[in-house]
Amino acid sequence: MFGMPEEAAEEHRRALGDLRKELESHGLRCRPVERIHLSMRRGYYPPVLRPPEMDVYADARLIVTVTVVDVPNGGAWHLVKQPDGLPVEAHSADDPSSAATAIAARACPP
Numbered sequence: 001m002f003g004m005p006e007e008a009a010e011e012h013r014r015a016l017g018d019l020r021k022e023l024e025s026h027g028l029r030c031r032p033v034e035r036i037h038l039s040m041r042r043g044y045y046p047p048v049l050r051p052p053e054m055d056v057y058a059d060a061r062l063i064v065t066v067t068v069v070d071v072p073n074g075g076a077w078h079l080v081k082q083p084d085g086l087p088v089e090a091h092s093a094d095d096p097s098s099a100a101t102a103i104a105a106r107a108c109p110p
Contacts, residue, residue, distance in 0.1 A: 003037065003048035012068040015076055015093040016054045019066060022100030028107060029057045033065075058107035066103070068093055 013032070020030045035050035053067045065081045069090075076093035080103060091099035 004051055006049070008070070009049060009052060011076070013052050015068045015078070015096075016052060016066065018093075019078055019096040019099055020054060022096045023056055023103060026100055026104035026107075027058070028063070028104060031055045031057070056103055056107075063107045064088075064103055066099075 016032060020032075023030055031054065033053040033055060035053060037048040037050055039045035039048075051067050051069075053065050055065050056063045062083045065083070065085075067079050067081070069077050069079045071077055077090045078093055078096070078099045079087055080089045080091070080099070081087050089102065091102060093099075
């Protein structure tokens with residue numbers, strides 16, 4: 001597959017897995033999503049691996065979608081997107097518990 005290198009995708013999966021453990025302790029459900037781009041142009045084009053994502057649900061309602069982004073000289077970050085796809089916040093992947101707390105607060109607004 002072309003696109004994202006498999007090693008980078010695996011690191012992103014690990015970061016999402018760490019966040020998933022924290023989110024489940026807050027009572028939220030998570031669904032990992034593997035993304036692949038398939039070209040619809042004429043002829044054969046190999047599939048392109050896209051960064052993995054994770055959908056987060058509370059009471060069967062999609063709260064956010066989380067993806068991991070690599071920032072040059074800034075490490076990996078959890079990018080939190082609303083259900084409409086608009087990015088709303090980012091948290092360092094080194095601290096999944098603070099990201100989980102922020103996401104859980106979105107599930108139960110005051």
